[in-house]
Amino acid sequence: MTTSRSKPLLSRVADAVYWMGRYTERAENVARFIGVNQNLMLDSPRGGGDQWQPIVDTTGDRAAFLKRYNIATKENVVRFLVFDAENPNSIRSCVLAARENARSVRDTISSEMWEQINTLYLLITEESRKPQPAMQPEFCHQVRMACHLFQGITHATMSHNEAWHFIRLGGMLERADKTTRMLDVKYFILLPLVTDVGTPYDDIQWAAVLKSVSGLEMYRKRFGRISPDRIVEFLLLDGEFPRAVRYCIGLADASLHSITGTRPAAFSCASEQRIGMLRSELDYAQVESILKGGLHEFFDSLETKMNTIDECILGDFFGQRPQSAGAGG
Amino acid sequence: MYFSSYDTEGFYDEMFDGAGTPRPHARLLVETVEELSDGHLLRYKHAAERLLLQMGITFNVYGDSAGTERIFPFDLIPRIVPAVEWDHIERGLKQRVHALNAFIDDIYHDQKILRDGVIPRDIVLSAVSYRKQCHGLNPPWRVWCHVTGTDLVRDRDGVYYVLEDNLRVPSGVSYVLENREVLKTIFPAVFEGLSVRPVNDYPSHLLEMLESIAPAAPSNPSVVLLTPGIYNSAYFEHSFLAQQMGIQLVEGRDLLVDGGRVFMRTTKGLEHVDVIYRRIDDDFLDPQAFREDSVLGVPGLMAAYRSGHVALANAPGNGVADDKVIYAYVPEIIRYYEGADAILPNVPTYLCWRDSDRAYVLEHLAELVVKSANESGGYGMLVGPHSTVKQQEEFAEKIQANPRNYIAQPTLALSRVPTIVGDHFEGRHVDLRPYILCGRDIYVLPGGLTRVAMTKGSLVVNSSQGGGSKDTWVQAAAPEIQEGQQQQ
Numbered sequence: 001m002t003t004s005r006s007k008p009l010l011s012r013v014a015d016a017v018y019w020m021g022r023y024t025e026r027a028e029n030v031a032r033f034i035g036v037n038q039n040l041m042l043d044s045p046r047g048g049g050d051q052w053q054p055i056v057d058t059t060g061d062r063a064a065f066l067k068r069y070n071i072a073t074k075e076n077v078v079r080f081l082v083f084d085a086e087n088p089n090s091i092r093s094c095v096l097a098a099r100e101n102a103r104s105v106r107d108t109i110s111s112e113m114w115e116q117i118n119t120l121y122l123l124i125t126e127e128s129r130k131p132q133p134a135m136q137p138e139f140c141h142q143v144r145m146a147c148h149l150f151q152g153i154t155h156a157t158m159s160h161n162e163a164w165h166f167i168r169l170g171g172m173l174e175r176a177d178k179t180t181r182m183l184d185v186k187y188f189i190l191l192p193l194v195t196d197v198g199t200p201y202d203d204i205q206w207a208a209v210l211k212s213v214s215g216l217e218m219y220r221k222r223f224g225r226i227s228p229d230r231i232v233e234f235l236l237l238d239g240e241f242p243r244a245v246r247y248c249i250g251l252a253d254a255s256l257h258s259i260t261g262t263r264p265a266a267f268s269c270a271s272e273q274r275i276g277m278l279r280s281e282l283d284y285a286q287v288e289s290i291l292k293g294g295l296h297e298f299f300d301s302l303e304t305k306m307n308t309i310d311e312c313i314l315g316d317f318f319g320q321r322p323q324s325a326g327a328g329g
Numbered sequence: 330m331y332f333s334s335y336d337t338e339g340f341y342d343e344m345f346d347g348a349g350t351p352r353p354h355a356r357l358l359v360e361t362v363e364e365l366s367d368g369h370l371l372r373y374k375h376a377a378e379r380l381l382l383q384m385g386i387t388f389n390v391y392g393d394s395a396g397t398e399r400i401f402p403f404d405l406i407p408r409i410v411p412a413v414e415w416d417h418i419e420r421g422l423k424q425r426v427h428a429l430n431a432f433i434d435d436i437y438h439d440q441k442i443l444r445d446g447v448i449p450r451d452i453v454l455s456a457v458s459y460r461k462q463c464h465g466l467n468p469p470w471r472v473w474c475h476v477t478g479t480d481l482v483r484d485r486d487g488v489y490y491v492l493e494d495n496l497r498v499p500s501g502v503s504y505v506l507e508n509r510e511v512l513k514t515i516f517p518a519v520f521e522g523l524s525v526r527p528v529n530d531y532p533s534h535l536l537e538m539l540e541s542i543a544p545a546a547p548s549n550p551s552v553v554l555l556t557p558g559i560y561n562s563a564y565f566e567h568s569f570l571a572q573q574m575g576i577q578l579v580e581g582r583d584l585l586v587d588g589g590r591v592f593m594r595t596t597k598g599l600e601h602v603d604v605i606y607r608r609i610d611d612d613f614l615d616p617q618a619f620r621e622d623s624v625l626g627v628p629g630l631m632a633a634y635r636s637g638h639v640a641l642a643n644a645p646g647n648g649v650a651d652d653k654v655i656y657a658y659v660p661e662i663i664r665y666y667e668g669a670d671a672i673l674p675n676v677p678t679y680l681c682w683r684d685s686d687r688a689y690v691l692e693h694l695a696e697l698v699v700k701s702a703n704e705s706g707g708y709g710m711l712v713g714p715h716s717t718v719k720q721q722e723e724f725a726e727k728i729q730a731n732p733r734n735y736i737a738q739p740t741l742a743l744s745r746v747p748t749i750v751g752d753h754f755e756g757r758h759v760d761l762r763p764y765i766l767c768g769r770d771i772y773v774l775p776g777g778l779t780r781v782a783m784t785k786g787s788l789v790v791n792s793s794q795g796g797g798s799k800d801t802w803v804q805a806a807a808p809e810i811q812e813g814q815q816q817q
Contacts (some may be wrong), residue, residue: 007577007601008595008596008597009594009595009596010577010579010593010594010595011583011594011595012580012582012583012594014596046389078629100559101562103385103559103568104559105575105578106569106572106578107569107571107572107577108578111384111572114384114385115383115384115385116728118383118384121385122382122383125747130438162596193506237385248715249721259596300782317596318596
């Protein structure tokens with residue numbers, strides 16, 4: 001296999017690059033959600049009101065938000081999700097964490113990767129130091145593009161070795177998680193609006209869901225008409241769209257196999273077993289039976305499985321102990 | 330920008346002679362700089378600073394709010410060392426490092442030099458950096474100082490003096506390499522035409538040296554660089570060197586000792602380690618051997634080292650020769666082991682443990698530079714002419730309380746190099762830190778870190794005290810100079 005001949009990878013380094021992959025992906029997704037929502041608000045009927053709260057729900061930080069900000073105004077939500085240093089999932093915190101991780105493994109990643117993540121860090125810190133940080137879509141766009149650039153640089157300048165696969169593993173699991181959460185939140189907000197079904201507004205809302213994952217155009221090519229069930233199918237089960245859950249889990253599984261050197265469809269450790277099970281579940285699933293069994297229940301079990309995979313990765317790779325008892329460390 | 334109003338103010342200037350005429354080796358540089366259009370140099374300067382920030386070439390300042398990163402100020406005007414001067418420096422440094430290795434090996438074995446009375450036994454045994462744990466150790470090639478960063482200064486007369494040896498974990502070499510890269514990127518026109526010796530093969534020499542000390546000569550030794558972590562002020566350099574050499578950058582928690590051997594924890598289990606280039610002080614290396622409260626080190630490392638299963642660079646205990654009181658004896662050390670006079674002189678040094686010296690020092694505090702024997706980075710130091718009466722009194726008390734711990738030297742009028750200040754040039758004091766690698770052979774990097782005191786009149790060049798750096802250009806020997814080689 002490709003990774004078997006290169007130098008061994010320190011557990012600490014594997015841990016750090018895995019989280020670097022996760023945090024850059026997380027920052028990108030948060031920037032994307034905000035950007036799309038800002039755009040959507042411009043199209044929504046006057047008094048569309050409480051449309052910022054769902055964005056906070058998507059990142060899974062509802063309680064933390066409500067504790068410190070009363071209402072989900074645009075200003076509050078943007079501040080919380082972009083610049084708030086106390087919110088561990090704000091873009092600023094994610095970029096800071098990604099950079100700290102990158103800094104601790106500067107010798108493992110390419111100089112270009114480090115410079116790009118450092119540039120992103122300087123962009124965020126400069127902006128957040130201003131008394132009135134940018135609330136414009138332009139800034140979210142900049143962050144998103146900077147994250148894309150980082151991913152592109154990672155792909156093009158770093159050997160696709162074991163460490164690279166840990167970066168991709170983290171990135172793909174994070175992306176699958178974010179697509180799942182976004183779909184979960186949106187589906188249940190949008191579906192009850194029976195009065196809107198079939199109206200232009202309904203279409204716009206669903207188109208926004210797809211845009212949140214840059215999926216509108218690709219969806220159109222695949223299914224044409226906007227339909228909630230087909231959107232669920234596309235974002236959960238598509239095998240080619242890079243932000244679809246099945247696609248992400250497929251790549252994560254492939255990276256894990258590159259890391260261990262185990263042949264495809266076999267497993268050598270707990271994380272490999274769990275991710276293989278999830279992968280085949282998604283490979284053979286049908287959207288109709290998922291909807292019949294309850295979409296929210298499906299999302300819940302998906303989250304649980306992904307959390308288990310994350311825990312297994314930690315146990316399998318990041319915590320090497322000496323073999324003999326009583327040794328130091 | 331022009332040098333027409335530049336004033337050497339009676340100091341030895343690296344670029345201009347006393348009459349304000351460019352020295353022969355600097356003529357081309359002066360011309361090229363003056364031919365640049367208005368504002369060019371300042372634009373270059375800003376481009377360089379932007380580049381350094383983007384590359385994240387920063388250091389942390391201790392005592393500053395946690396995690397503060399600053400770029401190391403960098404001045405575009407290089408310092409040029411002519412070939413003949415460099416030849417003299419190189420020979421002097423090789424001689425010095427060779428003698429210091431012999432000295433340290435002797436101290437941890439037979440102590441002949443003490444028995445012969447060349448240095449008082451008490452002075453050596455009372456050095457804070459003397460480690461009795463190192464007695465009887467036999468590092469490969471009997472080398473204890475693998476990487477040395479000797480500080481050289483020039484006084485008003487232009488003579489190069491050794492100010493400090495920095496044998497323990499000298500840092501700064503990454504700036505030498507990065508400064509050169511920046512200068513080549515933004516200043517190519519100036520660079521062309523001058524025959525400057527390259528420095529970018531330093532990591533290859535360093536790796537070769539580290540592999541040369543591997544125990545039991547495995548064909549492909551596993552070499553790692555041990556760092557205290559990302560909050561250390563030199564972390565950038567640790568990661569940079571590891572990356573350039575293609576070796577693992579490890580922290581203490583990545584390593585463990587099992588059955589007398591050192592391993593690192595990897596995703597595939599434990600991997601054997603042969604050579605550790607450690608950038609952690611002796612004190613923190615192994616809580617079982619040195620400071621018990623150290624969480625940076627590796628328990629059991631010294632035992633593994635003692636049994637010969639792992640090599641450490643630099644060798645623990647070598648700091649004994651870095652003590653500033655023992656420094657004063659280096660000329661005698663060279664004479665004792667090399668049978669020759671030191672090629673590079675020491676700065677004259679008063680030893681406060683000697684009654685007559687101490688009396689002199691206490692009377693002349695306002696003129697002298699006082700240093701504590703075991704501190705570095707510009708800490709624990711009094712620069713007499715720039716000090717207040719109160720500071721002098723504090724030092725007088727410290728000296729009387731612990732005379733062994735203090736030395737004093739005359740305040741040298743360090744040489745200067747033109748430096749960009751605002752929109753013009755002013756002279757700023759500099760020193761020079763060349764890097765010497767010693768394994769099977771001794772290698773001196775042609776160049777080094779020229780540190781510059783950015784504050785007007787200041788003599789303190791340390792980065793922790795607001796110093797900056799300059800690129801150092803060692804000129805290749807022209808064929809005709811090589812023929813009639815002369816000293817100074």
